[in-house]
Amino acid sequence: DAGVIQSPRHEVTEMGQEVTLRCKPISGHDYLFWYRQTMMRGLELLIYFNNNVPIDDSGMPEDRFSAKMPNASFSTLKIQPSEPRDSAVYFCATRGGPGETQYFGPGTRLLVL
Amino acid sequence: SQQGEEDPQALSIQEGENATMNCSYKTSINNLQWYRQNSGRGLVHLILIRSNEREKHSGRLRVTLDTSKKSSSLLITASRAADTASYFCATNYNQGGKLIFGQGTELSVKP
Numbered sequence: 489d490a491g492v493i494q495s496p497r498h499e500v501t502e503m504g505q506e507v508t509l510r511c512k513p514i515s516g517h518d519y520l521f522w523y524r525q526t527m528m529r530g531l532e533l534l535i536y537f538n539n540n541v542p543i544d545d546s547g548m549p550e551d552r553f554s555a556k557m558p559n560a561s562f563s564t565l566k567i568q569p570s571e572p573r574d575s576a577v578y579f580c581a582t583r584g585g586p587g588e589t590q591y592f593g594p595g596t597r598l599l600v601l
Numbered sequence: 602s603q604q605g606e607e608d609p610q611a612l613s614i615q616e617g618e619n620a621t622m623n624c625s626y627k628t629s630i631n632n633l634q635w636y637r638q639n640s641g642r643g644l645v646h647l648i649l650i651r652s653n654e655r656e657k658h659s660g661r662l663r664v665t666l667d668t669s670k671k672s673s674s675l676l677i678t679a680s681r682a683a684d685t686a687s688y689f690c691a692t693n694y695n696q697g698g699k700l701i702f703g704q705g706t707e708l709s710v711k712p
Contacts, residue, residue: 492643521700523702531705533700536698536699579643579644581643583698588632588634588693589634589646590644590646590698592643592644592645593643594642595643
């Protein structure tokens, strides 16, 4: 298995632009998590899905952030409009079956200028 | 906040020495997990300990859990330069999938 796949790996954009981050979970995993990591705030859970349904989005910072999971193989995290304070590394992680381990993707390093 | 707190924030040791990292949390947990993050990479799961367990081993790793003190420790024995990374504890508070991560301990093992 290729593991959790995220794209792009790096993104540089200008303030005000729309940013879309993508995640392909490990096949068969029914939980998907989006995290954000910064030096100041550490690793924060933004939202998570179970069987493609959003379960807890209390970590989503504001309305500029949205996440979707249209099917079991794909999820997106969108920021519109982006701001410099959104600069961070965004991780997608998945979990499957009875196991409680989360498997992390390599992350997307986002820089908003 | 439910977030765990880890100490020390940074630890520097010589190869061959043992490294101990501690994690404290605030409310009752279902399980506690430790993850490692190499610079620029995603987190990798190391070990999980359930609330009814007190100690667990995996290779050179030993994890303890004291639910009365709401704390856990991760011991890495006979450390190697390749163990240099950040180590995070994460707590699960319910049957759902949500984990709350601590701020991490940055371990540096010098050859």
